[in-house]
Amino acid sequence: MSRPKILRRNFVKKTGQFTLAASAASASSMPSSAKTVTIGNSTETRHVDVLVAGGGFAGVMAAIGARQYDHQVVLIEPHNVLGGQGVAGGVAGFCGDTARVNRPFAELISTLSNYNLIAPYNPNSDRRPYDLEGCAFFLQELVLAKGIYPFLHAQVIDARTDLDGRVCDVLAVAPGKRILYRPKMVIDATGDCFLAHAAGLQTMHEGKNAQLPMSLYFTLWDTGGAVKPFLPQNCPSWEHDEELPMTTLHEFSSGKIEVKMKVIGFDSVDGESLSKAEMHARRQMMGLIYYLQTHGYRGKLYDRYALASVSRQIGIRGSRRIIGEHVLREEELKERTRFNDIVAVGTYHIDYHWPDRLERAGTGITTPLDPYAIPLRSLIAKGSQNLLVAGRCASADQMAMSSMRVMATCAQMGFAAGKAAVQCLDEGLPLSDVSVQKIQTALTNDGQSLNLSQYGEYLKEQRESVQNAK
Numbered sequence: 001m002s003r004p005k006i007l008r009r010n011f012v013k014k015t016g017q018f019t020l021a022a023s024a025a026s027a028s029s030m031p032s033s034a035k036t037v038t039i040g041n042s043t044e045t046r047h048v049d050v051l052v053a054g055g056g057f058a059g060v061m062a063a064i065g066a067r068q069y070d071h072q073v074v075l076i077e078p079h080n081v082l083g084g085q086g087v088a089g090g091v092a093g094f095c096g097d098t099a100r101v102n103r104p105f106a107e108l109i110s111t112l113s114n115y116n117l118i119a120p121y122n123p124n125s126d127r128r129p130y131d132l133e134g135c136a137f138f139l140q141e142l143v144l145a146k147g148i149y150p151f152l153h154a155q156v157i158d159a160r161t162d163l164d165g166r167v168c169d170v171l172a173v174a175p176g177k178r179i180l181y182r183p184k185m186v187i188d189a190t191g192d193c194f195l196a197h198a199a200g201l202q203t204m205h206e207g208k209n210a211q212l213p214m215s216l217y218f219t220l221w222d223t224g225g226a227v228k229p230f231l232p233q234n235c236p237s238w239e240h241d242e243e244l245p246m247t248t249l250h251e252f253s254s255g256k257i258e259v260k261m262k263v264i265g266f267d268s269v270d271g272e273s274l275s276k277a278e279m280h281a282r283r284q285m286m287g288l289i290y291y292l293q294t295h296g297y298r299g300k301l302y303d304r305y306a307l308a309s310v311s312r313q314i315g316i317r318g319s320r321r322i323i324g325e326h327v328l329r330e331e332e333l334k335e336r337t338r339f340n341d342i343v344a345v346g347t348y349h350i351d352y353h354w355p356d357r358l359e360r361a362g363t364g365i366t367t368p369l370d371p372y373a374i375p376l377r378s379l380i381a382k383g384s385q386n387l388l389v390a391g392r393c394a395s396a397d398q399m400a401m402s403s404m405r406v407m408a409t410c411a412q413m414g415f416a417a418g419k420a421a422v423q424c425l426d427e428g429l430p431l432s433d434v435s436v437q438k439i440q441t442a443l444t445n446d447g448q449s450l451n452l453s454q455y456g457e458y459l460k461e462q463r464e465s466v467q468n469a470k
């Protein structure tokens with residue numbers, strides 16, 4: 001049957017794709033099925049009110065905060081689930097005061113509590129464990145209930161700033177899709193300010209052996225009988241507990257064991273280094289499992305336990321951060337500096353981890369802090385009129401971020417960024433001129449208190465005991 005002829009230029013116009021017909025010469029070196037190579041997809045342009053890049057706790061709360069008065073909000077996330085480090089990275093416990101975050105966060109906690117998927121609130125415990133997959137599911141349901149349809153398996157790959165200092169184009173890709181977004185407001189919650197960096201804004205980054213170290217989470221299950229330990233080639237071995245990479249084991253009543261294992265020597269914002277980190281971590285994990293099965297750990301032998309699951313990605317504590325209108329400093333946290341543009345409250349202590357020491361050598365510097373203020377200016381990319389940056393890539397020095405990076409605080413920063421974006425849209429003003437007071441009112445009306453004295457209960461005993469010891 002003869003097929004109608006399609007001119008190449010019409011084909012390109014019709015499909016928007018660039019198709020190269022392989023020449024006879026090159027085709028001879030290819031398998032016969034690969035005579036046509038398709039490069040790229042058509043690029044579709046979409047205008048949106050608010051674009052949020054990253055579906056971790058900061059991004060999810062940013063999208064919810066921005067979803068007001070039918071503003072069109074797009075939430076872009078490369079993983080197949082929301083939650084970021086809190087799900088894909090395997091971190092299954094909230095630090096920071098979970099009793100005082102904001103209304104949407106309280107809705108999530110209440111649902112998780114109703115289904116017994118989270119530990120009860122205990123102000124004297126610094127971490128509140130939750131069921132990881134349960135949290136992933138109900139986080140998704142929370143977002144959908146707010147009228148936001150997250151775009152999973154999608155990622156921002158480029159961004160451009162115009163001469164007025166506005167991020168005007170954001171290019172995202174997903175299987176079969178290539179979308180050029182033209183957003184009015186942009187929130188970068190990618191954890192490493194990927195978008196801001198791509199748009200040419202100033203960022204800071206400590207790099208390999210200086211950024212906070214990564215850790216891999218995995219779980220073991222009780223097989224009910226003795227397992228046959230094996231140590232694959234290229235995997236490390238150890239003789240004593242003290243030589244191990246820093247390891248934390250958490251035993252659940254179900255018999256499942258969660259293991260957190262430190263990994264050092266890689267740079268999370270360098271794709272090739274991150275790729276190596278994942279593979280290195282898997283080898284280290286196999287060595288550690290062998291050790292647990294054959295030597296045990298802290299006096300307990302795990303000879304009935306086998307690997308059950310590994311987190312979707314290695315856990316990343318610290319990476320690139322934005323240089324904002326204000327770079328929050330460790331001293332400002334310690335001194336509880338007052339900011340007129342306060343939009344979030346940090347409640348966690350400084351939790352620094354030695355970047356270049358693999359073995360357990362104390363976790364690093366752990367300095368108790370009273371609740372402190374986070375200003376809006378630390379969420380605004382320096383010189384930008386429409387770009388907010390929230391979560392662990394907000395504007396702070398490394399020590400300050402060692403406290404701010406916990407999920408309760410990221411959730412507050414994200415929600416504040418979302419409300420700030422809405423306020424800019426409502427007033428038709430750039431970030432530099434927006435009414436901070438109106439943002440603060442919107443936040444407090446939605447349960448995000450900006451009154452430091454309302455946060456004092458969490459970890460009070462620990463803070464007092466440290467003060468008394470001085």
Ligand SMILES: Cc1cc2nc3c(=O)[nH]c(=O)nc-3n(C[C@H](O)[C@H](O)[C@H](O)COP(=O)(O)OP(=O)(O)OC[C@H]3O[C@@H](n4cnc5c(N)ncnc54)[C@H](O)[C@@H]3O)c2cc1C
Nearest residue numbers: 054056057058084085095156190191215315316391392407
């Ligand atoms: C080992 C470890 C243990 C920790 N323990 C705790 C703990 O016990 N309690 C606690 O509260 N916190 C803990 N933290 C810190 C906390 O989990 C994170 O700092 C926090 O979840 C960060 O949230 P975020 O939304 O800012 O960033 P992330 O959770 O990193 O989210 C960023 C999201 O952006 C997406 N993204 C990346 N690039 C792009 C792109 N180009 N386009 C679109 N999206 C993109 C990512 O896929 C990700 O989902 C721990 C962290 C680690 C690594």
